[in-house]
Amino acid sequence: MNILITGGTGFIGSQLARFLLEKGDKVTLFDIEPNLSLIGNIKDKANVVRGDLACLSDVLSAIKKHDAELISHTGALLSARSEKYPVAAFRANLVGTFNVLEVARLLEVGTVMFASSIATFGEGVSNPVPNEAPQKPMTMYGVTKVASERLGEYYYRRFGVNFRALRLPSIVGLGRGSGGASAYSTLMIEKPARGESYQVYVSQDSKIPILYIKDALRAFMGLQEANETKLRRRVYNIGGISPTAGEIAESVRIYVKNSGLKFSPDKTMQEIVDGWPEALDETRAREEWGWSLKYNLNEMVEDFIKEVRSFGIRGR
Amino acid sequence: MNILITGGTGFIGSQLARFLLEKGDKVTLFDIEPNLSLIGNIKDKANVVRGDLACLSDVLSAIKKHDAELISHTGALLSARSEKYPVAAFRANLVGTFNVLEVARLLEVGTVMFASSIATFGEGVSNPVPNEAPQKPMTMYGVTKVASERLGEYYYRRFGVNFRALRLPSIVGLGRGSGGASAYSTLMIEKPARGESYQVYVSQDSKIPILYIKDALRAFMGLQEANETKLRRRVYNIGGISPTAGEIAESVRIYVKNSGLKFSPDKTMQEIVDGWPEALDETRAREEWGWSLKYNLNEMVEDFIKEVRSFGIRGR
Amino acid sequence: MNILITGGTGFIGSQLARFLLEKGDKVTLFDIEPNLSLIGNIKDKANVVRGDLACLSDVLSAIKKHDAELISHTGALLSARSEKYPVAAFRANLVGTFNVLEVARLLEVGTVMFASSIATFGEGVSNPVPNEAPQKPMTMYGVTKVASERLGEYYYRRFGVNFRALRLPSIVGLGRGSGGASAYSTLMIEKPARGESYQVYVSQDSKIPILYIKDALRAFMGLQEANETKLRRRVYNIGGISPTAGEIAESVRIYVKNSGLKFSPDKTMQEIVDGWPEALDETRAREEWGWSLKYNLNEMVEDFIKEVRSFGIRGR
Amino acid sequence: MNILITGGTGFIGSQLARFLLEKGDKVTLFDIEPNLSLIGNIKDKANVVRGDLACLSDVLSAIKKHDAELISHTGALLSARSEKYPVAAFRANLVGTFNVLEVARLLEVGTVMFASSIATFGEGVSNPVPNEAPQKPMTMYGVTKVASERLGEYYYRRFGVNFRALRLPSIVGLGRGSGGASAYSTLMIEKPARGESYQVYVSQDSKIPILYIKDALRAFMGLQEANETKLRRRVYNIGGISPTAGEIAESVRIYVKNSGLKFSPDKTMQEIVDGWPEALDETRAREEWGWSLKYNLNEMVEDFIKEVRSFGIRGR
Numbered sequence A, B, C, D: 001m002n003i004l005i006t007g008g009t010g011f012i013g014s015q016l017a018r019f020l021l022e023k024g025d026k027v028t029l030f031d032i033e034p035n036l037s038l039i040g041n042i043k044d045k046a047n048v049v050r051g052d053l054a055c056l057s058d059v060l061s062a063i064k065k066h067d068a069e070l071i072s073h074t075g076a077l078l079s080a081r082s083e084k085y086p087v088a089a090f091r092a093n094l095v096g097t098f099n100v101l102e103v104a105r106l107l108e109v110g111t112v113m114f115a116s117s118i119a120t121f122g123e124g125v126s127n128p129v130p131n132e133a134p135q136k137p138m139t140m141y142g143v144t145k146v147a148s149e150r151l152g153e154y155y156y157r158r159f160g161v162n163f164r165a166l167r168l169p170s171i172v173g174l175g176r177g178s179g180g181a182s183a184y185s186t187l188m189i190e191k192p193a194r195g196e197s198y199q200v201y202v203s204q205d206s207k208i209p210i211l212y213i214k215d216a217l218r219a220f221m222g223l224q225e226a227n228e229t230k231l232r233r234r235v236y237n238i239g240g241i242s243p244t245a246g247e248i249a250e251s252v253r254i255y256v257k258n259s260g261l262k263f264s265p266d267k268t269m270q271e272i273v274d275g276w277p278e279a280l281d282e283t284r285a286r287e288e289w290g291w292s293l294k295y296n297l298n299e300m301v302e303d304f305i306k307e308v309r310s311f312g313i314r315g316r
Helices: A011-023 A056-065 A079-084 A086-106 A140-159 A184-193 A213-224 A245-255 A267-274 A283-289 A297-311 B011-023 B056-065 B079-084 B086-106 B140-159 B184-193 B213-224 B245-255 B267-274 B283-289 B297-311 C011-023 C056-065 C079-084 C086-106 C140-159 C184-193 C213-224 C245-255 C267-274 C283-289 C297-311 D011-023 D056-065 D079-084 D086-106 D140-159 D184-193 D213-224 D245-255 D267-274 D283-289 D297-311
Strands: A002-006 A026-031 A047-050 A070-073 A111-117 A162-168 A170-172 A198-200 A210-212 A235-237 A261-263 B002-006 B026-031 B047-050 B070-073 B111-117 B162-168 B170-172 B198-200 B210-212 B235-237 B261-263 C002-006 C026-031 C047-050 C070-073 C111-117 C162-168 C170-172 C198-200 C210-212 C235-237 C261-263 D002-006 D026-031 D047-050 D070-073 D111-117 D162-168 D170-172 D198-200 D210-212 D235-237 D261-263
Touching: A002 A011, A002 A056, A011 A026, A011 A213, A026 A056, A056 A086, A056 C056, A056 C086, A056 D086, A070 A086, A079 A086, A079 A140, A086 A111, A086 A140, A086 B086, A086 B140, A086 C056, A086 D056, A111 A140, A111 A213, A140 A162, A140 A235, A140 B086, A140 B140, A162 A213, A170 A184, A170 A213, A184 A198, A184 A245, A184 A261, A184 A297, A210 A213, A210 A297, A213 A283, A235 A283, A245 A261, A245 A297, B002 B011, B002 B056, B011 B026, B011 B213, B026 B056, B056 B086, B056 C086, B056 D056, B056 D086, B070 B086, B079 B086, B079 B140, B086 B111, B086 B140, B086 C056, B086 D056, B111 B140, B111 B213, B140 B162, B140 B235, B162 B213, B170 B184, B170 B213, B184 B198, B184 B245, B184 B261, B184 B297, B210 B213, B210 B297, B213 B283, B235 B283, B245 B261, B245 B297, C002 C011, C002 C056, C011 C026, C011 C213, C026 C056, C056 C086, C070 C086, C079 C086, C079 C140, C086 C111, C086 C140, C086 D086, C086 D140, C111 C140, C111 C213, C140 C162, C140 C235, C140 D086, C140 D140, C162 C213, C170 C184, C170 C213, C184 C198, C184 C245, C184 C261, C184 C297, C210 C213, C210 C297, C213 C283, C235 C283, C245 C261, C245 C297, D002 D011, D002 D056, D011 D026, D011 D213, D026 D056, D056 D086, D070 D086, D079 D086, D079 D140, D086 D111, D086 D140, D111 D140, D111 D213, D140 D162, D140 D235, D162 D213, D170 D184, D170 D213, D184 D198, D184 D245, D184 D261, D184 D297, D210 D213, D210 D297, D213 D283, D235 D283, D245 D261, D245 D297
Parallel strands: A002 A026, A002 A070, A026 A047, A070 A111, A111 A162, A162 A235, A170 A210, A198 A261, B002 B026, B002 B070, B026 B047, B070 B111, B111 B162, B162 B235, B170 B210, B198 B261, C002 C026, C002 C070, C026 C047, C070 C111, C111 C162, C162 C235, C170 C210, C198 C261, D002 D026, D002 D070, D026 D047, D070 D111, D111 D162, D162 D235, D170 D210, D198 D261
Antiparallel strands: none
C-alpha cells in the first residue's frame, strides 16, 4: 500500500513510517523541513518530500506523484509552538487539515487517518472524559485539532472521504524530545535508562493519561484496519494508562537501581498539567473496533529502557 | 461609536445597521457584493465597503479606514450555499472569522460581536439544548460556525479580544428571503400579510426555535452592553420561541382572516427540519446578562404583519 | 476536445464558447458569478461552473470534473475594476493565473491559452510597439497581466505546459459593454446601429489599436492550432487596426445615414487614451503562425451593425 | 530610525543590519527561520522576529509591533531553491513582496527598499544591459523579482509608497555561502584566505558582474538617502565590476602567495554562468543619485581577505 505521512519526519510520523515499512508498505514522508535525525535508518527506503501543509499545491503534488492510497495525517505545529505562533498554527494545522481533506476528495484518496489529541478537551469535563464530551480547548493547538475533527467528519458524511481519527493522550517513547508540559512522562524513563539524573517538574501525585508509542502505532493500525460497518463515529478517545508521576518513578526503580529521579515541582508546569483531564474513556474504541492496550506501566517502562539502551538518543 | 458590520447588506446586518444608526452610532457595511436592495433608506447614512472576508487585507483596510471600535461579524455564506460550495464556506466563514479576529488583535479593536447559530448542534443533543452541549454539526455552515466560536474564545483568552457570540435560532422578519429550510416560519406570516396564499412545506406539528428580528437585535444589544464581570462564557444560546407550524398558522389567522395558508409537506424539507433541535436552553443568557424575550408568538405575528403593510417587500 | 474557459460567461469567454461549440468542442464555463445574460443561447450546451480563480481548489475541481484538455484562460478583473480593487486583482488575475498553471502542471492538462493585453506596455515604448518591447505597465491590470506572461513562459520552459498567449488590443463587439476608456470604439458602432445617438468622449484624431471580436477568435484559434516547431516565443502581439475615432465615425456613416455621433472629448478619458500605444507590431504572429487580419475597418463596421440588428442588446 | 529587514538573518540582511546598527538605527530582523549564525555579534542589539513573508498577518504584526518607518525587503528564496520549489518561491517572493507593499500602504510605512536582481534579465539583451531593457527571466527567482518590481512601481504611483529598488549582480562577501552558480566569485577569494585550496568550476575567461558586499551596502544607503526629486524611476541597475575568473585569480595571488586555485570547469555550471549578462549598465544610478563604486577588483580582494582573517568563517 502507498501511504503518505504528513509530519513524516516527526516523532509519531517517523515511528509510524518505520512500522509501515516493516509491514511492507511504501511510504512517503511529507514535512515542511525534513528532519533526518529521526529517520536515520529508513531514509533510503522512504520517499522524503519537502512541502507546506498550508499550501494545497504542495500537498496535492506529493500525493499525486507518489500515488498515495492512504494519508496518515500526523503533521502539525505542536502545542507549545502553536501557543507561540497561533497564526502559523492556524495555517499549518487547520488550513493544513482542510488541504489534506481537499486532496483526498479531489484525487479520490481512499482514507485519511488523523492524529487528534486529548488537548481538544478543556475545562469542565467529567473524568474519565467520555468520547462525546463537549470540546472547549484552552490552547490554539486544541482549537485547530477540534476544528479538524469536525471538518473530517463533514468530508466523510458529504464526500465519502474515509476519515478516521484518534484522540491521543501524551505519547511516551524514544524521539519524543523534551518539549511540552507532558515531557516528564517520557524523560522520567529515558534519562535513568541513559544513566542520567532527572528532576521531575511535577509533584508525585500528578496524573495524566499516557500511551506508549508502540501502543499508539497499534491504535493507528487497529483503527485503520477496522471494519467500516462497525464504526458508529469517526473520532475515538484512546485512554492509555493514567499513572501518577510517583507510580512511574517506582516502576523505573524496578529496572534501574539508582534512577537519579528527584521531584522538584515547578509552579507553572504543575498548573498546566493539573489543567488536563486525568483519564480518557476509551470504551467506544474498545467496543467498535476492538482496541485494547498491550503495554501496562511496568511493561512500557521495561521495553522503553531496552530501546534506549539498544538504539541511543534518537532511536534506530 | 464606530461600528463595522460584516455582511452589512444582508438580512441581519442591514437590520442591525438601521437599528444602530437610529441609536446614533456610525456604521460601515462590509460586504462581498453590496446589495443595495436591503439598505434602501440608510445607504446614504452608512459607509458601504466592498470586500472579501477571506482576504485579510480587505478586512483590515475597511476597519482601519473607518476607525471601527466594534465589529459586528454577521457575514457568512448561509447554510444552503455553504453546502453547495463548502470550499467557499471554509474561506468566507472560517478564514473570514480568523481574519476578523486577527484584525481585532492587530488594530486593537475592542469588541467582536459574532452571530453563531443553532446549526452548530447536531445529532444526539438533549432538548432543550444546553448552552454547553457537545457541538457536532451536520453541515459545513455549522462546522465553520463552531470552529469560529472556538477561535473567538481563544482570542479572548489569549489576546484579550472582547469576543461575544450569540447562537441564534431561525430569525423571522422582513428581508429574510425564501432560502433555507426554516424559511417557512417567516413566509407563513409575510405572505398572508401581503394577501398572497402560501403552501407550507412542513407538517402542522413541526417545531423549531424561532426568534423575531426585533428580538434578535435586542439580544445583540443586550450582550454587547453586558457587564464583563457577569459573563462566565463567550457564547450564549438564544432560544426564542418554539411554536409548531400549526400554532403559527393559528396566530396568523387572528390578524388575517383569509390567511391562504395550506399545509403540503415536502419529504426532503420535512426531514431537514425534523433533524433540528426543537428548543435551545437560554438560561445562561438570562442569568448572566439579563436576556429576556419581548415578542411572544402573537406579538411577533402582529408586529411583523404591520411592518409588511407599512414598508413593502424589502422593508423600509 | 474538452475545453475549460475561465471567465467563461464574460465578453470574450462567452463568444469563444459559442465559437468552440459550433466547431464541435465540449466547453465548460468557469466564472466567479456566472452571468447568464451573455450565454443565453448556449447555456444548455455548456457546463457552467461557479468558482474563484484565486482558489486553487475551485480551479482544480472544475478542470478535473470536466476532464479539460485545454484551458482558455480569459478570466480576470478588467482594467477599471482592477484599479478600483487592486488587492482583488492581485488575487484573481495573478494568483489566478498561477493557479491555472499549477493545475495544468498537476493534472497534465496539455495547453493553456492566455488572453494578455496591450495594457502590459506602458510609457516610453516605440510605435508600433515591438513584440519584445520592455513592459512597464501603468495599471494594476497591466501589472498582473505582465507577471502572468512571465509565469506562463516559466511553466512552459520548466514543466512543459504548452502556454500560449495573445496580447490583445481593445476588442470591438456585441457584449463588450460600456466599461473602460476604450469602450468608445465599440459604442460608436453599436449605438448608431440601434438608432441611438452617442457622444464620443475622445477627439476625432484619437487613435488606439482595435480588433473585431471575430478576428480575436480567429487569433485564438490560429495560435491554438499553430505548429509548435514554428513558435519561437510564447506571447504574441496582435495589432488589429488603428483607425482614428474620426475614421470610425466616417465608416459608420457609410452604413447608418444619421449616425447620431457627436464628438465631445472628456479630459480624463482623453488622457487615458492618449497614454496608450497607437499601434502594436504583430510581425511575429504573422511570421511564426500565419496570423492575418480578416476584417478591415469597413468590414468590421458593416458586420457588427448586422449582428446588432439581428441579435439585439446582448447578442445571440 | 526604526528599520525592519526582511530576510534579516540572511547574507545581505545581516550585513545590512550590522551596518545600520553602527549608524545608530534600530533594526528588526524578520526571518522565516532566524539563523543565528550570521548575526552572532548583533543578536542582542536587534529585535529578531520569526515570520512568514507569505503571511500578511506575520508581516503586519512585526512592522506594527516595532513601529518600522522603513522596510528593507531583502528576504526571498534564493535562486537555486526557487528553481527547486517554485510554488514556495511564488509564495515567499511574489506574494511576500505584495504583503510587504500592502503593509506599507495599510500602516503608512514611508519607504520600501527592495533587493532585485540581475536575474530579472534573460536572453537577448544587449551588453552591458541597459536599465530599461526588456525583462524576460529564465528562472522562477527572476520571474518573482521582475513581478515584484512592477508591483512596487505600481504601489509608488498609485498609493505613494516610496518604493526604491536595486538590481544587484552577484554579491561577494563573508557569509555568502556556497550556494548558486555565482558562488565561485566569493569562494575564489575566501578559500585562499583561509589557506584552503579551491577548484574553480568555470573557465578562466568566464565573466559575470560582481559587487563587493560593502559596496552593496553603500548602494542601499545611497538610494535610500537619494533626493526624491532627482529620481526618474524606481529601479536601478547596479553594475559593479565584471572581471573574468582569471582576473580574480590573478588578483588573489597578489595577496596570497600559494592561492591553491585551480580551474576545472563543470559543464552545467559553465552553461548557467554563460547564460548571464556580462555587465549591467549602471549609468542611471550614477546620474540620478550619484552612485559610484568604491572597491575595484584589487581593493575588494584585499579587504575581503582581511575580513576573513579577522572574523573567521561566519563573519563577526
